[in-house]
Amino acid sequence: MRYREAVEFALADLLKKGAAKASCHLEVNRKQEMNIHTGELSLFRTNENASLSLMALAGNKKGSLTINKLGDKDIKDAVEEVVDLAKSSQEDPANDIAPYQEAADFQKGQLDPDLDAMYQRLQDFNQEVRNRFPKIILEEVILDHTRSDRIFLNSNGVNFTVREASYNFVPxxxxxxxxxxxxxNYTYLVKEKLDQDFITACTTADLLQQASEQIVTEKMKNKFMGDLIITPDCIGDFISYITNYLRDFALISQTSLFQDKLGKEVAHPLLTLRSLPLAPEFPQGYFFTNDGFAAQNSTIIDGGVLKSFLLSLYGANKTGLARSVNSGNCYKVEAGETALRDMIAQVDRGLLLCRFSGGNPNDKGDFSGVAKNSYLIEKGTIRYPVSETMISGNLADLLFNIRGISRETVNFGWQIMPWIHFGGVSISGK
Amino acid sequence: MELSEFKKFSSLFSEYTELRIQENRNVSIAIVKGNIVRNSRTALSGVSARVYKDGFWGFASNPEINSAVIRSVIKDATANAIFLATKNSRQVKSLPTTSGGRIEKDFSTSKPRITQKEIIEFLRDLDDRLVRTFKNISTRTLSLNCLDMEKKLLTSSGSLAYTVIPRSILYVVLTTLKDGKPIELYDTYGGFGQIEEHFQDLEDLMARIGTQYEHLQKKAEGIHPDAGLKDCILDADLAGILSHEAIGHTVEADIVLGGSIAADYLDTEVASPLVSMTDFASSALGRQCPVPVFVDDEGTPAQDTVLIEHGILKSFMHNKETAAHFGVAPTGNARAYGFDDEPLIRMRNTAILPGPDKLDDMISSIDDGYYLLKSSNGQADSTSEFMFGIVMGYEIKKGSIGRAILDTTISGVAFDMLQTITMISDEMSWTCSGMCGKKQSIPVGMGGPAVKCKINIGGK
Incomplete structure (x- = not known):
């Protein structure tokens, strides 16, 4: 059964079997992946998979089911099961599906991979690392081309089709x-085309150079309140910590750090955070949300003021707050006006935090963890790489303690991030 | 497809080949503050082949399972290996030809299956009881995740295996308010086996959640620990995650080749002589492990791997390729999560072995330190430097348990920290609620006794 016919068949059968409302989302992926292990390109994978997600509402009761088969009987069985799942659930008026929107067909990226170019780019990267960074062992490098074909239909007439592809590189x-x-250490890049050597892309060469320097580290002693300059590779973790508090779970359970903060200051005025799934800078953007709304770009924090949560339709109905116009991700922190060199020069004592090994902050926003691949900064100068150094603080406080945002940014293809300078963080050695 | 029919596809193998048909079935239900926010089932299945030629691996997978598709994935995997082999050359040793023969292990329940409706009724009943019984909780989350992994494996070395390995985990998160701020504590219940093997005695489950609630009440009155290097007792949960994250990963042979600090430690003293540590395959100390592995996804019979014996690092964990590289036998650690995943070197059930000491004596021996019970997460490094989040613990003052502590972090360098272990308790427990992430996620078992050591604890 072809893709569209399969989804249309599933939707029709859901309604026939008693669903009051229903949606179907089919995603068919074809991934071509080459892997370097311990410095040798030794694995080539070709994966095909499908994911047909069915959602049924029986009255206000909801059930969902995912299969990866598109045969007539597979779909019929899945439809029966998901309707039963819905009937077994509880009444919840917050359950609903997206309203009718104009049908749309989207396409982006190079849909067909260039396997020879993938091989050559990966081998070139391998050779460049050997030549320029002889102390580096490439434990694992993954380069894949993933094509996704998506169809989203619901019983209100939503009809979206997407064909997209991107190259993903993880050394x-x-x-x-x-x-x-x-x-x-590692980084992650998403590219629409293989038009650039990976060694020169984003921060890759810098990270390789830093790792080469970090074989010998110094253990800091004592504990002090100091500054952090968090790098573009690392700041994404902290952005995730913030946005986790803005999603359904935190707001429904009323454990969000920002529960009553919409329209209020939650950060220093220097901080503007956007979610831009439609921006051309993001090969890994998306066109519609998980619950079937055409995605729009949004501003989450504007000059320090919280402008939007990241609520789904269900989360919005449940909390009485506005639905977000997208599902988050594709984050861009707007550049500041400080040159990175000047930012470092302004630090009296602190860390250049290049990787953070820590868990999610707790419900109060307290976080702690280990500074990895990081450097001590003293009197405006990067001194030496550190080990066994912990940092701790509170996320809500941290956001108000922004001292500067760099004018330089890095576009990883899935996020665009600057260096951000924070003050007032507890830094402790062994 | 019956094993006898599946076996016939070996006639299509022209190179070293692994052929696997797999289905992962998942049930996921979440109730947040009384609201069912997730009620879903997932069944993902398909076939994959991996082929080894002249030192290069080709892999292909497809979600359809029929004779034509199986022929196609074997052909595509072979073509992928040839693609690499025609562009380059490698000097490698031949793969060991281990064979598990024919193995069949099906751990599906023999009890009548319960429906999703009955599971939801059970969870809603439990949720109601939590609200009625525990007056000081402001919100609660129940999240049930059941995973059945069903695999058929055929290799050119002669292995033919059929396994069904289930697990059922219930996460319970309780939240209370202290001065208007939320304080939470999670715990996990269940483990190996399908849901019919767990939660039959609601009173027993409520009693165990009651213990979690008591810890939460104490945590709400808790204090920030004093930061610094302290005498600590890591309870079984933490000893398990220490074994897995901080030590286990550094001695996976692919990580060893990738630059792990442990590469040069083989046959040297890396821990106190009190410490012995094993990655168990299917049973440990006379009992079945929480994630039993009888044959790995390369067809190697799974054997226990002694990692540390009386403080001496004895061996790494291997797949066939790293075993060939190091000139040792493969250990049966090659495991794949999904049908479309290639086998990677993964731990199975990793634990420090019990010692001679009583927990009470261990606590009595500490004048000023901490008893740490539960971790939120853990991460480790190729240097063996680790970090674990701590969500439940108590101070120890003059040999007695004192006040609870608030969330914090412990860190250190595992191979240094292991040298500081001076006591190990005689009781051992296992957990298998977590997923280990390493390109793919996969269920693992972690276990251990309580250990007394010196460790760096974070403060405010």
Missing amino acids: MFTAKEGKQSSSF
């Missing part, structure tokens, strides 16, 4: 000399 590496090793 993970450690430096080693004699019996000493650096911490591992």
